[in-house]
Amino acid sequence: MTETLETVPEVGRARRRKEDTRLVTGRTRWTDNIQLPGMLYVAFLRSPMAHARITRVDVSAARRRPGVVAAFSGRDFADEQGSLPCAWPVTEDMVQPDHPPMAVDTVRYVGEAVACVVATDRYRAADALEAIEVEYEPLPPVLDMNEALKPGSPKVHEAGNKAFTWKFSNGDVEAAFRDAPVVIDRRYRQQRLIPSAMEPRAVVVDTDGETFTLYSATQIPHILRVMLALTTGIPEHRLRVIAPDVGGGFGSKLQVTAEEVLCLLICRRLGKPVKWTESRTEGNLTVHHGRDQLQHIEIAAERDGRIRGIRVNLLADMGAYLMLVTPGVPLLGAFMYNGIYKMDAYDFTCTGVFTTKMPTDAYRGAGRPEATYALERAMDELAHELGLDPIELRRRNWIKHEEFPYTTIAGLTYDSGNYEAATEKALALFGYDKLRAEQADRRERKDPVQLGIGVSTYTEMCGLAPSRVLGSLSYGAGGWEHADVRVLPTGKVEVVTGSSPHGQGHETAWSQIVADQLGVPFEDVTVIHGDTASSHKGMDTYGSRSLAVGGIAIVRACEKVREKARQIAAHLLEASPDDIEFDRGVFRVRGTQSGKTIQEIALATFAAHNLPDGVEPRLDASATFDPENFSFPHGTHLCAVEVDTETGAVKIRSYVAVDDVGTVVNPLIVEGQVHGGIAQGIGQALFEEAVYDPEGNLLTTTMADYLLPSAADLPDFVTDRTETPATSNPLGVKGVGEAGTIASTPAVVNAIVDALRPYGVHDVPMPCTPERVWRAVQEGAAS
Amino acid sequence: MPQITVTVDGITHEVEVEPRLLLVHLLRDRLGKTGTPIGCDTSNCGACTVLMDGKSVKSCSVLAVQADQSDILTIEGLSTDGTWHPLQKAFHEEHALQCGYCTPGMIMASLDLLRENPAPDDDAIRKGLEGNLCRCTGYCNIVRAVRRAAAEMSGREVSAT
Ligand code: FES
Ligand code: FES
Numbered sequence: 044m045t046e047t048l049e050t051v052p053e054v055g056r057a058r059r060r061k062e063d064t065r066l067v068t069g070r071t072r073w074t075d076n077i078q079l080p081g082m083l084y085v086a087f088l089r090s091p092m093a094h095a096r097i098t099r100v101d102v103s104a105a106r107r108r109p110g111v112v113a114a115f116s117g118r119d120f121a122d123e124q125g126s127l128p129c130a131w132p133v134t135e136d137m138v139q140p141d142h143p144p145m146a147v148d149t150v151r152y153v154g155e156a157v158a159c160v161v162a163t164d165r166y167r168a169a170d171a172l173e174a175i176e177v178e179y180e181p182l183p184p185v186l187d188m189n190e191a192l193k194p195g196s197p198k199v200h201e202a203g204n205k206a207f208t209w210k211f212s213n214g215d216v217e218a219a220f221r222d223a224p225v226v227i228d229r230r231y232r233q234q235r236l237i238p239s240a241m242e243p244r245a246v247v248v249d250t251d252g253e254t255f256t257l258y259s260a261t262q263i264p265h266i267l268r269v270m271l272a273l274t275t276g277i278p279e280h281r282l283r284v285i286a287p288d289v290g291g292g293f294g295s296k297l298q299v300t301a302e303e304v305l306c307l308l309i310c311r312r313l314g315k316p317v318k319w320t321e322s323r324t325e326g327n328l329t330v331h332h333g334r335d336q337l338q339h340i341e342i343a344a345e346r347d348g349r350i351r352g353i354r355v356n357l358l359a360d361m362g363a364y365l366m367l368v369t370p371g372v373p374l375l376g377a378f379m380y381n382g383i384y385k386m387d388a389y390d391f392t393c394t395g396v397f398t399t400k401m402p403t404d405a406y407r408g409a410g411r412p413e414a415t416y417a418l419e420r421a422m423d424e425l426a427h428e429l430g431l432d433p434i435e436l437r438r439r440n441w442i443k444h445e446e447f448p449y450t451t452i453a454g455l456t457y458d459s460g461n462y463e464a465a466t467e468k469a470l471a472l473f474g475y476d477k478l479r480a481e482q483a484d485r486r487e488r489k490d491p492v493q494l495g496i497g498v499s500t501y502t503e504m505c506g507l508a509p510s511r512v513l514g515s516l517s518y519g520a521g522g523w524e525h526a527d528v529r530v531l532p533t534g535k536v537e538v539v540t541g542s543s544p545h546g547q548g549h550e551t552a553w554s555q556i557v558a559d560q561l562g563v564p565f566e567d568v569t570v571i572h573g574d575t576a577s578s579h580k581g582m583d584t585y586g587s588r589s590l591a592v593g594g595i596a597i598v599r600a601c602e603k604v605r606e607k608a609r610q611i612a613a614h615l616l617e618a619s620p621d622d623i624e625f626d627r628g629v630f631r632v633r634g635t636q637s638g639k640t641i642q643e644i645a646l647a648t649f650a651a652h653n654l655p656d657g658v659e660p661r662l663d664a665s666a667t668f669d670p671e672n673f674s675f676p677h678g679t680h681l682c683a684v685e686v687d688t689e690t691g692a693v694k695i696r697s698y699v700a701v702d703d704v705g706t707v708v709n710p711l712i713v714e715g716q717v718h719g720g721i722a723q724g725i726g727q728a729l730f731e732e733a734v735y736d737p738e739g740n741l742l743t744t745t746m747a748d749y750l751l752p753s754a755a756d757l758p759d760f761v762t763d764r765t766e767t768p769a770t771s772n773p774l775g776v777k778g779v780g781e782a783g784t785i786a787s788t789p790a791v792v793n794a795i796v797d798a799l800r801p802y803g804v805h806d807v808p809m810p811c812t813p814e815r816v817w818r819a820v821q822e823g824a825a826s
Numbered sequence: 827m828p829q830i831t832v833t834v835d836g837i838t839h840e841v842e843v844e845p846r847l848l849l850v851h852l853l854r855d856r857l858g859k860t861g862t863p864i865g866c867d868t869s870n871c872g873a874c875t876v877l878m879d880g881k882s883v884k885s886c887s888v889l890a891v892q893a894d895q896s897d898i899l900t901i902e903g904l905s906t907d908g909t910w911h912p913l914q915k916a917f918h919e920e921h922a923l924q925c926g927y928c929t930p931g932m933i934m935a936s937l938d939l940l941r942e943n944p945a946p947d948d949d950a951i952r953k954g955l956e957g958n959l960c961r962c963t964g965y966c967n968i969v970r971a972v973r974r975a976a977a978e979m980s981g982r983e984v985s986a987t
């Protein structure tokens with residue numbers, strides 16, 4: 044059989060995406076598009092105070108407003124609303140305060156819901172909020188983590204402001220630091236970020252009196268169903284959760300939100316379909332925030348640059364409550380502060396602190412960008428201290444490709460990697476030596492516009508996660524993923540996946556995998572997702588897990604389909620199953636031309652006239668895959684910036700990313716993920732910060748105040764790859780959703796600091812706005 | 827309530843609207859034109875961009891009454907007889923969308939950009955789309971898509987004359 048176009052493997056092809064058809068024509072199904080007969084609109088009244096006792100709420104006037112069907116205060120829900128779940132009690136003594144979806148007695152951040160109106164249209168609902176009367180007795184805000192931990196600080200919760208302290212230690216850290224020839228001791232601030240998915244959150248709930256259907260702009264329809272059932276007492280089988288098309292998440296829609304619970308309760312009470320869609324302002328206030336950590340990192344090293352040990356101490360701002368995985372986020376970083384480097388000792392301590400701000404939770408990378416930032420910034424400081432090129436320093440410390448599998452000081456076993464290859468490729472694409480020469484020249488000339496080169500070599504743990512590992516970290520669920528593969532009578536295939544995309548292109552990538560696995564055309568595969576009625580089992584999408592876990596579940600299910608088909612093929616061909624080989628969609632008797640296509644077998648199975656004894660008439664199969672290990676993508680990102688030392692303006696001149704995400708299913712999608720990730724990481728480095736004033740009011744409530752990078756702010760990115768397949772799964776895939784974000788923030792800030800070294804600058808706090816850069820230059824010059 | 831007449835994607839509607847009703851809500855909630863999404867409440871994101879009498883507007887910052895007697899083109903009216911507009915094709919070909927939430931606005935803004943400058947360079951594309959935010963793509967592929975569509979559209983015009 045000659046190779047035809049159709050027999051080129053699908054995995055690896057730059058297939059254009061199936062999902063684009065509806066997205067470029069406006070036929071997308073966003074949650075807010077849904078209109079149901081008799082549907083009512085919900086609007087929430089939110090606390091203007093960061094911290095206060097609620098002394099009175101009166102919704103009666105709002106009830107009399109035109110178009111208003113109902114109005115409720117927190118007290119109205121007090122008996123049934125339960126507490127929003129936190130699935131990650133990281134320590135046994137963690138303080139886990141009650142978190143009512145609607146505040147009853149006390150508000151603890153600006154934006155917390157205190158009352159709501161249900162009306163016949165969204166304008167009337169918003170109007171009636173004005174008629175609600177709330178009286179507050181102010182309590183002192185708690186905004187600064189260090190202050191919050193002092194004795195005598197006002198308390199966010201009765202049990203105090205410390206949520207937990209979590210420690211990890213391996214090797215003799217004291218010894219590593221004792222008499223260390225060089226110690227780098229730095230403090231960095233991970234500013235608070237607002238994830239800012241472009242689609243605001245929206246919830247629609249409908250009921251027939253028996254069952255409830257909840258549509259939500261969520262990343263986690265499956266987890267949400269379980270959690271809502273547990274929170275509201277509605278039996279799980281009477282609750283269907285649908286994530287229609289979802290417009291981006293980045294972790295922000297990995298949540299069980301107050302609004303989801305409350306809309307469900309309102310629907311139950313009124314027996315009518317209800318909808319709530321947030322405004323961007325509401326979103327900035329009340330979609331969980333990301334990052335917000337104070338990092339203290341110390342590196343002990345030899346004079347030749349070899350790292351002896353690393354010590355990390357974190358304060359992580361939880362905000363006012365612990366949401367779904369709030370306390371676990373900084374701990375995901377605990378395993379990453381050693382990065383790609385070898386060392387003998389490592390010590391990590393993290394204290395979670397309550398403040399009167401919006402809770403934090405997962406945001407693209409979740410703990411790993413923070414770790415990578417501190418490590419890669421500190422590595423550059425070490426290189427500077429030793430007078431070494433930052434690339435050379437990394438080379439002296441990283442795990443060499445022949446040393447894999449390698450068990451790190453943080454206890455993870457990296458299965459594979461080739462840091463040398465990725466770095467070499469990046470250096471060549473970047474023109475490293477030439478840029479260094481230009482930098483020297485500009486320094487020499489005292490050019491007011493200086494050139495800086497930033498290096499970031501990273502790895503990350505993704506493919507969350509082996510269930511046993513999650514168990515050992517006290518996480519409340521497993522990390523498996525599920526898939527069903529259904530072969531229809533005509534040989535077309537439906538794949539039901541438990542992962543839940545919101546821009547990642549699963550419909551395309553999963554089709555490619557199935558096409559190879561079953562030897563069917565790419566076009567013959569449909570992917571079904573995001574509805575607990577059709578996809579009953581899933582762990583959803585976050586942590587770059589969909590392909591490395593969910594993709595493998597599909598492979599396993601396809602293997603089962605093939606096995607069933609082989610039995611039937613053998614029977615039809617009057618051969619022994621052992622003599623049947625499968626080749627690109629055809630089951631053939633070994634050494635002969637006699638065979639049956641999978642489509643023929645599908646039809647024969649449907650007819651079921653002539654099946655082997657005891658074989659049921661179906662080819663469908665399910666698989667639930669639990670990974671044995673994480674996967675560890677890695678890469679080298681290089682950034683060149685021009686910094687105007689007179690104005691503080693930073694311009695990214697070039698950006699090169701070489702990532703190794705293992706086997707690539709669709710290079711187009713992978714490149715897109717890297718681009719978007721880099722842009723988000725640059726956003727943190729240069730533009731973004733959620734700012735609270737001294738009273739605890741969020742100042743960055745709009746997109747005019749919270750600056751997302753626009754096309755005009757960013758350069759074209761040069762991206763390339765090396766491909767070191769993961770050894771921990773049959774596809775060799777690793778995951779790519781978070782890589783760009785993890786790598787780019789330190790690359791950019793390292794570049795800025797590198798540009799300003801001659802001015803005595805050794806750090807610029809993020810976001811590196813012109814003002815901050817300018818100040819750093821002034822202060823550096825003065826010191 | 828004022829009565830307005832507005833043509834949306836070739837269909838003329840006569841509707842009574844509250845004076846404060848935003849054009850985007852008229853489109854989405856009253857006329858079922860949900861192809862145009864809303865991303866913000868301060869006219870910053872551009873997700874809601876449509877063409878009004880041939881010029882791009884952010885439909886969240888136009889009142890429905892201001893659209894009286896106007897001709898609105900949304901993403902839903904862009905393809906003709908099932909054939910995608912070169913911008914739709916180019917966004918697909920260049921993988922210029924991920925979640926796709928910004929895409930309708932991005933495409934409509936690009937249409938206006940190409941009307942004013944049929945052969946923009948990358949800088950002009952980036953500046954021209956400054957008012958349209960995308961959180962997913964990092965914009966590289968959007969710039970490529972607009973360039974590609976520009977080439978196809980001018981090629982077509984050339985062959986037409
Ligand atoms: S929704 Fe119109 S600009 Fe954001
Ligand atoms: S594709 Fe998601 S916001 Fe642009």
